[in-house]
Amino acid sequence: MKLITAFIQPHMLNDVKQELYKNEIYKMSVTNTLGCGQQMGYHESYRGVDIEVNLLKKIRLDIAVNEDFVKPTVDAIIEGARTGEIGDGKIFVTPIEECIRIRNGETGRVAIG
Amino acid sequence: MKLITAFIQPHMLNDVKQELYKNEIYKMSVTNTLGCGQQMGYHESYRGVDIEVNLLKKIRLDIAVNEDFVKPTVDAIIEGARTGEIGDGKIFVTPIEECIRIRNGETGRVAIG
Amino acid sequence: MKLITAFIQPHMLNDVKQELYKNEIYKMSVTNTLGCGQQMGYHESYRGVDIEVNLLKKIRLDIAVNEDFVKPTVDAIIEGARTGEIGDGKIFVTPIEECIRIRNGETGRVAIG
């Protein structure tokens, strides 16, 4: 089992969700985050004083899947989130050793979906 | 060392905390998140237009523990969070390779607790 | 590739960022979280009723790096976040199996930076 963690542009979330749904991936967790990557920050100002904003608003997506679902999931995220511009974001895949469904205590592959 | 990540119902947090305390697990991190799982979303409406809410409010719990604490921790979470209904949530266990206490630079098993 | 996850005091974020920049680590994700560790909670009160606050405001930092960057990153975080007092926080290192840049599909070591 793998945990797929993606950082994407907030306004791409809807498209990503649609792509995931198309691939029958319905389970995920979504968190607000601030990101600093290759994308340059931008400048705001407040009362005439410049603010360098280098932590940009991002969405963090966590999706736990079985091995065979890793590729479809990653592809779906890319499909939904890619614009080709800096700031599109990044995907990390990490191993999961165990997964438990709280409701009934099921574990492992069956619990993840 | 393992990282136990649980997604639970927001209003079960207190019960889960109590169960963890009972098992002498005091360290944890709590994050607000939105989740999409087996639990169906619900419908809100705004000014007469339907909104399908399929990202439900969830709490993400991260607890880093030594191996021998994995089971008690998982059990405590289940004990606190289970209602037997869809939406109860899920627990993921992932490996941690290193753990460092910032205060004094301690690492490994002693640092985690 | 490793994922370095640090929980630090909110007001140390700036210092940590400066230290990371010094070590040419520019990529990171920052999330608001609540933490419960060795640091005792404190007491607020509301309308005369005591509130025991044991979930303290923390910042969660996620930084994905290649192996050779693990030590500099950890050191930089410690440099920036350490005051020597309880509550300084903790760093966890977990393995990453894959990393993909959404923009161009690059994977692995080149994608992380």
Added chain:
Amino acid sequence: MKIKRILILTAAGLLLTGTALFADDTADTLALYSDAFDMIWLVLAAALVFFMQAGFAMVEVGLTRAKNAGNIIMKNLMDFSAGAVAFFAVGWAFMYGSTAGGFIGTDQFFILGADSAVLRDWIFQVVFAATAATIVSGAMAERTKFTSYLIYSVVISAVIYPISGHWIWSGVGWLGNLGFHDFAGSTVVHSVGGWAALAGAIVLGPRMGKYVEVNGKKISKAIPGHNMPLAALGVFILWFGWYGFNCGSTLSGTDLSISHVAVTTTLAASTGAIGAMITSWIQFGRPDPSMSLNGALAGLVGITAGTAVVSPIGSLIIGLVAGILVVLSVEFFDKVLKIDDPVGAVSVHGVCGVWGTIAVGLFAVPGALDNAGLFYGGGAAQLGIQALGAVSVFAWVFILALLLFTIISKTVGLRVDSKDELEGLDTSEHGMESYSGFQIFSNM
């Protein structure tokens, strides 16, 4: 000669007529002006009192949780709207119609045939009725069924408030006849609201998680309000509106005691805030903002009855006591009686309303009423009447409201179910969120 005499007579005659005509005209104009003073005074005061609805809404929203904000707003909006229609249909009639034995008014339903003076009085009175009604929503916040609240709103504005109001303010009511003095409504408005709130809070029971058993002992837990700036804004709006509430209660724009009322109102509010701040500082170790805000309101409620008959120094003391009282009372209801009143409505309006009513019997300056207050050597006569009034209105309102809420509870149900309460009433009752997009810990 004759001609001259005739001339003189004619001149005098003309003079007479002219003067008379002029005098008539002038008298008419002066009468019109007198009416105009009362008109603009009462309509502006009514507008100010209306604005207090916004104040109540903001205080209640601010001192409760984010997940119920929309519901509270709806309750505040609709208790005014439904209440105004109810007061139009029957409330006014019960309050100011021809009396039946000093207990209830009996005509003028739908204020039919009202002239401009009656309409003026109605507009000034309806906002008072609405104030009494809306006080309750705070004490019943975060757990009451919306439909049930609507029913309650209509009943208090149509029946409960107007009848005790008739006793005191109709000019022919039994309490008023006894010499009971409540200038702007410490009892008529605030206590009525406060005691109805108490009944509601009792029948409803506390919010989930408010009182928790720890080692067999129920202890009170804090459920912090989510928006102090709005709560503070609400208090400032209420204080602002109170100038209409109290000063307007001269009922006349040519009554020069208006400034006296304004001064005592201001001073009592100030010492109320100071009193609550200091008390909270002593009790909890820190000056508590939400208590200090309550303190200002407590001072205002406290001075409302006696504002025209106590001296500025008297008002300082009345406000200070109200400020101290409100903190102790909030603690008492919460920690001892374990009655859950999220915004302190019972303490602010009920308890301090009674204090204000009683204070008239203590601080009334000589000459203002038939009897001076106890502290001015007037003996306990006025005090006794004031106490009688406070008790009578308490009994009337509390019993009726208890009945009303119990009936609602047994029939349509008074409380949302626990899942809905946890989730928040905005979603369950209105299917929406009040702070869409904001990330909020909804488990609190």
Added chain:
Amino acid sequence: MKIKRILILTAAGLLLTGTALFADDTADTLALYSDAFDMIWLVLAAALVFFMQAGFAMVEVGLTRAKNAGNIIMKNLMDFSAGAVAFFAVGWAFMYGSTAGGFIGTDQFFILGADSAVLRDWIFQVVFAATAATIVSGAMAERTKFTSYLIYSVVISAVIYPISGHWIWSGVGWLGNLGFHDFAGSTVVHSVGGWAALAGAIVLGPRMGKYVEVNGKKISKAIPGHNMPLAALGVFILWFGWYGFNCGSTLSGTDLSISHVAVTTTLAASTGAIGAMITSWIQFGRPDPSMSLNGALAGLVGITAGTAVVSPIGSLIIGLVAGILVVLSVEFFDKVLKIDDPVGAVSVHGVCGVWGTIAVGLFAVPGALDNAGLFYGGGAAQLGIQALGAVSVFAWVFILALLLFTIISKTVGLRVDSKDELEGLDTSEHGMESYSGFQIFSNM
């Protein structure tokens, strides 16, 4: 004898003079007082109407997304500021200057040479002009270029509003001469704002993500507002300000119909809220807060034209219908016409403004106008005139505004680009955030 006669004559003479002098003095004082009544009445009413700007700002902020809050505020602040200067320079002249054929005023630019009475009238009128102007910002929220909005503000306050205003309120306008009755501006102010808003919303097009193609059918998506407590506060402020708006429109502080106006205003607002609440309950299964808030405003807009000439019972009905209408109208514009109006400005001000105007022809009580309303047996005469007025003003405003927005759109551009819209106008237009530090899901 002679002496006596002389004495008498002298006495009478003195008397005559004395009385005359006294009468003169008194008359002067009475005239001054009359002016003073009008002065304080209109200035206070103007202040109340000014405060409605805060109400509009809060309603619009509350019903839109957090990422555009600062932009909305800027629009509300600047449309008043720029509009006031424009109305000072030319607006007043076009509205109240000597008429050219009943169509437009032609002098008094910069209100030069104005005496205290004209200044008084100007201050009361400028806040009405600003109300008309600011209505539009809600309908055009979350996607309009700031510069373009500024241009629009100046044009509506300087030209569009004053000219149709001249037709009706100048005393010499063609519509007024026909007997068109719009007491406080259901048409003059609210419809003007509403129809300009409609034109703006059409030319602008909907917000991104508002209408989505699903299986070849465009369906409407909800874009929830981010702050219901502020929206509610805004409505309470507007309602409060409306006492200045409607009651002040007696234009005289000695007009005893003020209380009548206050009563009908209150009742219509109440039934407006009730009507919208019930309609939303039936239509959507739940009592919708934002719709109920709109309902109160709809009731207020609806009663504004007829407030002085309809009975309290009439006002109850007018408000109720407005409350029902506003919900249906919001749905119609959103779901059928697919015109995106984030706050419902077109429905509240345009549609209910027309309803209020028409309602005069239905509910005017006998004696109030030349013709009684249809329901009082006065026939359709007044109704016809009212309809004519509503249509004329619609045509004038809608066409001109359509033209104006199209020109702006083709030249400076009316809409921000899509990246900026997604990101939010606060950052793109003003380089700042409105809720710094708060964690907000900005993808909504």
Added chain:
Amino acid sequence: MKIKRILILTAAGLLLTGTALFADDTADTLALYSDAFDMIWLVLAAALVFFMQAGFAMVEVGLTRAKNAGNIIMKNLMDFSAGAVAFFAVGWAFMYGSTAGGFIGTDQFFILGADSAVLRDWIFQVVFAATAATIVSGAMAERTKFTSYLIYSVVISAVIYPISGHWIWSGVGWLGNLGFHDFAGSTVVHSVGGWAALAGAIVLGPRMGKYVEVNGKKISKAIPGHNMPLAALGVFILWFGWYGFNCGSTLSGTDLSISHVAVTTTLAASTGAIGAMITSWIQFGRPDPSMSLNGALAGLVGITAGTAVVSPIGSLIIGLVAGILVVLSVEFFDKVLKIDDPVGAVSVHGVCGVWGTIAVGLFAVPGALDNAGLFYGGGAAQLGIQALGAVSVFAWVFILALLLFTIISKTVGLRVDSKDELEGLDTSEHGMESYSGFQIFSNM
């Protein structure tokens, strides 16, 4: 004959008596009405000015960080409450008691023996004193010890404000006697507040993180405010209240210059907002909301001194200049002097207060004062007096406040410790959070 003559005489006599009686009655009524006008005018104006407290609270809350919101509210609530009691006890006496050499009042402590006219004046004056006091809290926000702020509040309301006020407004003060003109308090109220704020900000030092050394150079960092909608609401409330502030300062409800005051006030506020918007646009490349809001206030402060004596066109210019000035001044204090004033109180109230005072010497129309303004050919006489007044009050307030804050700083301490400042004053000073449940980046 005799009888006839007697008849005539009697008739004339009767007539005389009747007329006299009637004249007496009428005169009494007219005098009462005159009092009534002043009464309702000043009490309503006072209520409006009181409401400005809410405006200040919201502006200050909005322009600072979420973690200090509750503290700011407490400061605003308590500076009024403590200040009102102080002004009651001694402030009024120092300001309006019998003069000692035109420098200080010496009797009427506790306004003992005040009749309705004095009470009326007191209520109108106390809200002005409170305005001066509350201005300071903004400049000292986010780092001041609550106890120390309380001490300051009492001293400014009891001593500093009343004494310079005595110089100008008592009718017997030395500055007033020289012909210094400050209609509603550009100097008396706003500059006093502004200069005390300056002293406070200097003694306190900047907030942590406001000025950072980069390469040996201190540069200014932005610390964004957390709630623009509330800041905007605050400005609208202040503007609304200003109609009471300025128009009420006629001190008479029968003074027909009220409308003139209302017009110049409105126009100056408008051009103030416009001026600041344009200046910020030029300076920073974008129209800045918080600066534009400051601009409206700057225009209002600027017009306050001259509102009754400058023409509408004059007011347009005064406001515009104030709007430009406020932006430049904010930048100057922040970037050049490195004095940290979170809400721009020094620039808005201090600098623009002086500008408004000086502007009287430039724009006073002929006939309004002894000397016309410089631009109307009246020479520099008035200008000189105005400048003298501005400088004297600056010296008086700034030195005294500097002393006061230094003493506080050396004794009880003026500033919270750095850990508390980082954590936020809500937790450290009041043990609570203002936005419980909201997820907020508290590291900002």
